Amino acid sequence: MSKLLYVVVCAAWPAAGAGRLVALAQEAGWVVQVVATPSALGFIDVPALEERTGRPVRSRHRRPSEPKPPRADAVIVAPATFNTVNKFAQGISDTYALGVLAEAPGLGIPVVVVPAVNAALAGRAVFRDSVERLRAEGVRVLVGESEPDASGSGEEDGFPWGLALVALDGG
Template identity: 35%
Template sequence: SSTPEAVQFATGRPPITRLTGDVEHVSLLGPGAGRVDLFLVAPATANTLSKIAHGIDDTPVTSCASVALGGGVPILVAPAMHAQMAENPALRENLDRLRRWGIGVISGAVVEGEAKIAGPEEIAAAVLHRLGHGPWRGRRVVVIGGAAREPIDAVRSITNESSGASAVALATQAFY
């Protein structure tokens, strides 16, 4: 678990732990030189997701999300809750609403009855993908890889016993 001091050390900015009259959430996510590139909520509880979906700004996280939504800052959320909560129709509708608004939802897996948050690698990949500025950004890419066999006549063929590793590397680069 991170402390406010650890967050400040890692980011060089004081964390927003409560709302004050200084409107820290606006300076962080609104227009200006100090604006962040992306707002990530991880873990995102059912309560926080529902508040964001309904514009309830009563915590630092939900207020930051509101400013990010209004200011065009990309948002990613990584839900984490009990499986029964994840299947709640109200939460499902709220997640659909967030997706329609352009908020990316990084899904985890259900393990022992709990909808676990996505792993750090998956979250990092989603962030890099969302922020990606590579030459393939916004394009549809199909990468085909692996072993291949091409007949050259009725008896002979040319084969390639590829493992597909190059295709995976190309697909990974295209993803970001």
């Protein structure tokens, strides 16, 4: 039986490339559920992701009449914004995506976070504190690996989609 990976996508510059992560995860044998923050919906190709995964992109809490979604076996947040990293670290759950993240560490679900933040935001004490807080709870936060550069990650957009899966596997 395949394992279920939740891919949480935030509204940051690489979000349009989230299909790359979905494809890599599927190639590695994962069933993928995309969860988008409300702001990310304008950054991603929702119909293409739904076609690729065979599942609706989730961005809101379910209604009481809707079935409960299956629990993830793992979660990757990519790209993760400054806002999402800080809210996740503080336990703020004001969107469906943050609700998924708020519960995951407490349920023992592995989480990998790949921030897409500029140097000014990454240098803020609040962000550094949030990264350390998440790491203290066992969350893998790939800081530094997410900044685009010419030496790159091997990805055409410079975002390290593949590193998220490597980190999930403990690499």
